[in-house]
Amino acid sequence: MRDMKGERIEPRIGNEKADPADAKSGRRNRAAETARDSRRESAATSRVVRDVLLDSPSSRYVPPDLPVAPQDGKVKRERGYTKASPQGRRERDTGQKTGRTGKKFWRSRNSSWINRKLGAVVFLVGLCLGIYWVSGPVAKVFERPIKSVVVEGDFNFITKQRATELIGNEIDGDFLQLDLMRLKNALLGDPWVEKVTLNRRWPDTLVVKIAEQKPIARWGDGFLNQRGEIVLVDEASKLSGLPWLQGNEADAPEILQQYQDLSQLLRSRGLEVIALKCDNKKSWRLTIKNHVEIALGRDQVMEKMRRFVTVYDTQLSNIWLDVKAIDLRYTNGVAVRWVADSAMARKYIKSQAQVKLPTPAASVTPQIN
Template identity: 35%
Template sequence: MNRVLLLRFGGSVELRRGATRRGAAARATHARSRWMVPALFAVLLLAAGQLGWKALQEVANVPIKQVSVNGDFRFLDKARVEEIMLPHLGTGYFMVDLPRIRDELRALPLVHEVTVRRAWPDRLLVFITEQVPVLRFGEQGYLNPYGEVFEPGAPLADTGLPLVDGPPGSGKLLLGRFDEFTEMLEPTGLRIRSLLLDGKHAWRMELSNGCVVLLGRRDVPNKARMLASLLSGEWAGEHERISRIDMRYSNGVAVVWEGTPGRSGNAGVAAATGRP
């Protein structure tokens, strides 16, 4: 601004030789008009800037008076959410630390995702997506619908969820296999009580009738289809009598019947004679 005024001022006061007094006065008036308009404009800009800055400071200092927390909560401790949010009440509208709030809420055991945003003039809107357990995982963990493992810190009451377990990083595989086998077994009327993947990548399943099924490591989906076919066909009326089914053999299936130790049945499939 000063630089502009100086340039205009420097060209407005010099009088040339041979000019009349009237002409000089006219030129002086014209010169003044040339720099006064930009000068006035610059002053107005400065004043507007100062007023805008003052208004911005006032807005920034408007305290947060209301926090709205939204979400469907079944297990989440609402008191912990309140503990995190209360200190931010009274903080200036633009001074509130949104990333910090997100990080603190995401650190809660049962929180899956968090969105925090300001709402004019004095509100915070918080949207929390709670972890949804679909399967138990190991001794203390759970799987969410994305196959991600989370630990709530304490067992969740009355979930009645089946159990899965496996090596670290196997959550998505376990969830996929569980859904796949559940669909295959639907015609049998039996449900999966537990599905385990051991360190050697061998699969073991327990059904709702108490029967233990050993699927082994190879060709597991086809073995599961064969199992479903047998349980819905030849063995449809024998569910409560079947104690154990070993499908790890390449040439058949070994079955242990309840109350008949050592008995094996084939139901159209050759009983295994060799090692799995």
């Protein structure tokens, strides 16, 4: 229990009188307690002042509402705080420490980069040495001669013996050292060869597949393939059964296309085109089997051929053997020349004699409308 001034009051029970010794002891206790309270308040005030000093830019700044700690003695700082001074010593120390830390960081980074580079160089050197050491035995395994050559394909114009001879001239290496591109070019150098496929079959076999050209028609000293390309050959006797196309080399694809269109139209009537010519004036003339020549002119070629087919179906199919030539260069009809001394030729000559017309030459060209 304390009085109004904060001093401790000992309780009394009954009417007992206070002992002078006890009263003196109580005063000493109260004085000790007061001193302890004063020290606690002084310590709290000092702690507040220290916190303010650390947060403020100047140690001379003191908030007006806080009590000022006594400056007569050094105050012990709590753990975790560093010494602060108005000259900025702390900042200098921090910069020095940061510089030392940065140097250590770059030094460690440079050393790690050098270590990685050295490790990579050592790895590459070891890898190269390993490959060099292993390549010898591996090369001996794969260095083996070619023991057999398999030639596949349809041989209609080039003989299999000729193909084998071309292949044998180019095989001069081992199984893996053979130059396949050179061998392929050698085979493609033959005009009858269109495509070549080469394959290695383990352990010592070479497979050669040859695709021949497909001649569609004769052209000069060679032939036209399916793309309208002119292929020259040394011996054209094998092409004697093909139709013969003539014209400018620049017009070869167009002439081939015209031949195919005309052949498709006439094939249904049993008529076969054996020759087709296009001169410098773009005038077309074709020859049908049994050597019947048909003049088509320069324009409306397919329309004129349809007109001929109509006349053939109605007038000429039964007497086709007597026909020598046909001219389709008219706008609304066709002219027919008969074979000399044929039945149709004698018939027309006799009919002209009955009407007292001048006797024509052996070959006449009446017009059929």
